[in-house]
Amino acid sequence: xxxxxxxxxxxxxxxxxxxxxxxxxxxxxxxxxxxxxxxxxxxxxxxxxxxxxxxxxxxxxxxxxxxxxxxxxxxxxxxxxxxxxxxxxxxxxxxxxxxxxxxxxxxxxxxxxxxxxxxxxxxxxxxxxxxxxxxxxxxxxxxxxxxxxxxxxxxxxxxxxxxxxxxxxxxxxxxxxxxxxxxxxxxxxxxxxxxxxxxxxxxxxxxxxxxxxxxxxxxxxxxxxxxxxxxxxxxxxxxxxxxxxxxxxxxxxxxxxxxxxxxxxxxxxxxxxxxxxxxxxxxxxxxxxxxxxxxxxxxxxxxxxxxxxxxxxxxxxxxxxxxxxxxxxxxxxxxxxxxxxxxxxxxxxxxxxxxxxxxxxxxxxxxxxxxxxxxxxxxxxxxxxxxxxxxxxxxxxxxxxxxxxxxxxxxxxxxxxxxxxxxxxxxxxxxxxx
Numbered sequence: 001x002x003x004x005x006x007x008x009x010x011x012x013x014x015x016x017x018x019x020x021x022x023x024x025x026x027x028x029x030x031x032x033x034x035x036x037x038x039x040x041x042x043x044x045x046x047x048x049x050x051x052x053x054x055x056x057x058x059x060x061x062x063x064x065x066x067x068x069x070x071x072x073x074x075x076x077x078x079x080x081x082x083x084x085x086x087x088x089x090x091x092x093x094x095x096x097x098x099x100x101x102x103x104x105x106x107x108x109x110x111x112x113x114x115x116x117x118x119x120x121x122x123x124x125x126x127x128x129x130x131x132x133x134x135x136x137x138x139x140x141x142x143x144x145x146x147x148x149x150x151x152x153x154x155x156x157x158x159x160x161x162x163x164x165x166x167x168x169x170x171x172x173x174x175x176x177x178x179x180x181x182x183x184x185x186x187x188x189x190x191x192x193x194x195x196x197x198x199x200x201x202x203x204x205x206x207x208x209x210x211x212x213x214x215x216x217x218x219x220x221x222x223x224x225x226x227x228x229x230x231x232x233x234x235x236x237x238x239x240x241x242x243x244x245x246x247x248x249x250x251x252x253x254x255x256x257x258x259x260x261x262x263x264x265x266x267x268x269x270x271x272x273x274x275x276x277x278x279x280x281x282x283x284x285x286x287x288x289x290x291x292x293x294x295x296x297x298x299x300x301x302x303x304x305x306x307x308x309x310x311x312x313x314x315x316x317x318x319x320x321x322x323x324x325x326x327x328x329x330x331x332x333x334x335x336x337x338x339x340x341x342x343x344x345x346x347x348x349x350x351x352x353x354x355x356x357x358x359x360x361x362x363x364x365x366x367x368x369x370x371x372x373x374x375x376x377x378x379x380x381x382x383x384x385x386x387x388x389x390x391x392x393x394x395x396x397x398x399x400x401x402x403x404x405x406x407x408x409x410x411x412x413x414x415x416x417x418x419x420x421x422x423x424x425x426x427x428x429x430x431x432x433x434x
Contacts, residue, residue, distance in 0.1 A: 010170065011077075013070045013092075017131040018083060024124055025088040033091075033124035038330035038349045041103070041117035041137060043110065047145075047319035051419045051428040054148045054408060055116055056178040057140030058106045059401070061133055062394050065097050068132065097125050101389035104352075107181060107404030108384060109411040110141075111365050113431045115350040115385065116324065118370075123331075130326040138324050139171065142316035143178035144408075146293070149317070150309060151183030152412060152420055153297040158185035159307045160201055162288065163314030175314040181404045184313075185306075196401060203258050203286075209236040219249040229255035231286060234271075235262065243271055247278045256284035256305070264289065265302045272303035292317050293422055333371075346433065354429070356380040362414045368434040375434065 027033035046053055070078075070092040078084055078092070099121025110116050117133065119126050150159060161179040164172040176192035186201040187193065193200040204222060212218035219232050228250040234242030234257045247254055257275070259267050264287040275283045287299065288308030296307055312318075327345045328336060335347030349370040355363045358380055365384075366375050377383070387395045399407070412420065419428025 011074055012064060012067050012132070013074045014077065015132045015135065016128050020128050020130055021084050021088065023127055025084050027123055028087055028091055034122045035332055037121065037123045037126055037328055039119040039126050039326055040115050040329045040350065041133060041324050041326050042113055042115055043322055043324045045112050045323065046427055047323060049424045050145060050319065051421065051425055052415065053110045053141060053322060054144040054182055055104045055108045055110050055141055056106055056144035056181050057136040058103055058388065059398065060136050060140065060174065062101070062388055062398070064132055064136060065101070065129060065389065066394065068095070068097060068129065070095055091124065095125065096392060097121065097129070098392040099125060100391070102385045103388050104384050105386050105399050105404065105407060107407035107411065111427045111429050111431050113367055113433065114365060115352055115367060118349060118385065134324060134326050138321045140174055140178040141322040141324065142319055143175045143313060144182040145322065146317035146319065147179040147182035147184055147313050148408060148412065149293040149422065150296055150313065153293045153300070153422065154307060155300055157304065157306055159309055160185065161187040161189070161313060162308050163310035164189045166311040167314040172314065177401070179313050181401060182408060183405065203231040204233055206233065206236050209233060215242060216245050216249060219246055223250045228253040231256040231258050233258045233260065235259050239267060239271065240274065243274050244278070247275070247280050252279040254280050254283045256286050258286040258288060260289045265299055268302045268304050297422060352384040353377060353381050354384055356414060360414050361416055362429045365429050365431045366434060367431060
């Protein structure tokens with residue numbers, strides 16, 4: 001009997017939340033649906049203990065907006081479940097976003113209040129995008145923010161993203177992309193490699209070792225197939241014996257060993273001494289096993305050549321969402337603002353510039369009303385928002401994934417030194433509202 005798909009495919013349009021369609025239907029009924037509006041995405045605060053955030057997922061948002069259509073299947077679903085009335089169904093059937101989007105480029109740093117994304121259009125066509133936009137930006141930015149901290153802690157040593165088994169299957173692909181954007185060198189996720197051109201790497205698991213009657217047989221099978229430059233997993237049984245066997249099988253040209261358990265710092269130290277004594281001075285040491293940015297920082301003085309990180313990166317290392325919100329800030333050119341306690345917003349469309357010292361160190365982020373004159377740019381300052389979509393179409397020459405990696409690398413260098421600390425503290429760059 002053949003397997004059949006039963007609802008496993010995501011419908012992009014139905015990522016709209018029920019309450020968004022409730023607002024849409026009511027606005028269509030009372031004639032306010034076509035009012036020109038501005039929505040902004042921002043974070044009121046950074047996750048606890050973080051000093052900066054990293055924007056990621058913008059390119060995925062642009063693609064998702066372009067694909068956002070209600071096909072006959074979606075319309076039938078909404079009709080059969082009586083989610084909306086006939087007038088709203090008719091409007092959705094013809095939906096195609098025709099507005100404008102501006103925002104921070106992927107790889108840009110953000111801080112509390114930064115206008116990360118600005119969506120301009122009618123109330124109707126902009127309001128239905130809220131859940132879609134936030135689900136992408138909140139996830140990808142959380143992953144990238146955590147991954148950037150890990151990359152900084154690794155201090156130039158490569159990190160392999162290997163968290164696909166620790167998150168949802170769709171989220172795993174997006175997480176691999178966000179981690180690569182934030183400085184990870186490779187991913188074990190083959191779909192991320194196919195879709196985004198990310199370099200892929202992988203070693204064997206303990207199951208492969210246990211499959212064979214001896215550790216030596218497992219090593220020999222791997223080396224015979226992949227060559228001596230492969231990475232051998234040496235901690236299935238006894239690490240010291242495993243390293244000795246690995247070098248005997250592969251020779252001193254062995255590419256790397258991987259340690260996946262135990263107190264990896266002292267183990268890496270002893271492994272380095274043993275490898276050197278066996279003549280395998282160029283054999284690299286890769287460590288993995290529940291690593292996060294704090295564990296990586298603690299290993300900086302150890303002879304570790306690369307890290308494998310899974311669970312902590314795909315879950316945002318304790319901050320699985322970036323806490324971004326999508327708020328209406330302007331109607332018919334008039335600023336509007338929410339005043340609820342602890343959930344206040346600032347009315348009006350905004351722009352932002354980042355001021356820097358002549359040395360390149362970031363001083364402050366200035367958020368200003370976009371309808372008025374912009375603050376004067378100093379020689380070391382720059383505007384943060386860029387055009388992303390015009391009249392419903394992506395603008396030409398949008399930044400690539402490699403562009404985002406370079407932008408983030410420059411952004412992290414621009415932070416005051418205390419901004420890279422892993423300890424609690426204020427945001428690395430203060431936000432000033434004009």
